[in-house]
Amino acid sequence: QVQLVESGGGLVQAGGSLRLSCAASGIIFSMNAMGWYRRAPGKQRELVAVITKGGSTNYADSVKGRFTISRDNAKNTVYLQMNSLKPEDTAVYYCNAGRGLSNYWGQGTQVTVSS
Numbered sequence: 001q002v003q004l005v006e007s008g009g010g011l012v013q014a015g016g017s018l019r020l021s022c023a024a025s026g027i028i029f030s031m032n033a034m035g036w037y038r039r040a041p042g043k044q045r046e047l048v049a050v051i052t053k054g055g056s057t058n059y060a061d062s063v064k065g066r067f068t069i070s071r072d073n074a075k076n077t078v079y080l081q082m083n084s085l086k087p088e089d090t091a092v093y094y095c096n097a098g099r100g101l102s103n104y105w106g107q108g109t110q111v112t113v114s115s
Contacts, residue, residue, distance in 0.1 A: 002026035002104045004095045009109030012085055016113070020080040022095030022106055032099045034071055034078040038091035038111075048093070049080060062088075085113045 008020040020036065035050035049059045049069035057069055068081040078095065090113050095106035 002097070004097060004104055004106035006093065006095050006106045006109040009093060009111045011112045011114065014085060014087055014113055014115050016085050017081070017083045018085065018111060020082065020093055020095075020109060020111075022078045024076045024078070024095075024097055027097055027099070027102075027104065029076040029097075030073040032097040034069075035096040035098070036069060036078075036080045037094045037096055038089075039094070039108075040088075040091040043091075045094070051078065082111070085111075087113045087115045089113050 003025045005023045006020060008018060010018060012018055031053055033050060033052045036048040037045050038048050039045040047060055048063055049067055051057045051069045051071050059067060066084045071078045090111060092108040092110050094108045097104045
């Protein structure tokens with residue numbers, strides 16, 4: 001059974017930082033591309049950042065220079081370091097694991113940035 005369990009969300013003031021974690025089980029973690037997505041109230045889910053199995057990264061323009069995605073294959077965990085947070089970063093953040101046609105999602109963690 002595949003499980004992606006996010007943690008680290010919460011309430012933070014604008015300009016602050018949070019670090020999200022996603023612990024994976026039931027997959028060969030090192031063979032999966034891992035991503036973070038978010039869904040803000042009233043909006044569609046959007047890609048925030050992705051890291052390939054080889055370690056290449058890609059970011060949404062809105063978070064470039066502020067967010068950093070990383071992975072620890074030994075711990076089956078992907079991270080999202082979020083700095084200089086803005087109120088518009090408020091959303092539910094979801095972890096995603098992808099390999100070929102397989103695609104898995106976590107349950108999400110709420111991030112709220114107050115102004």
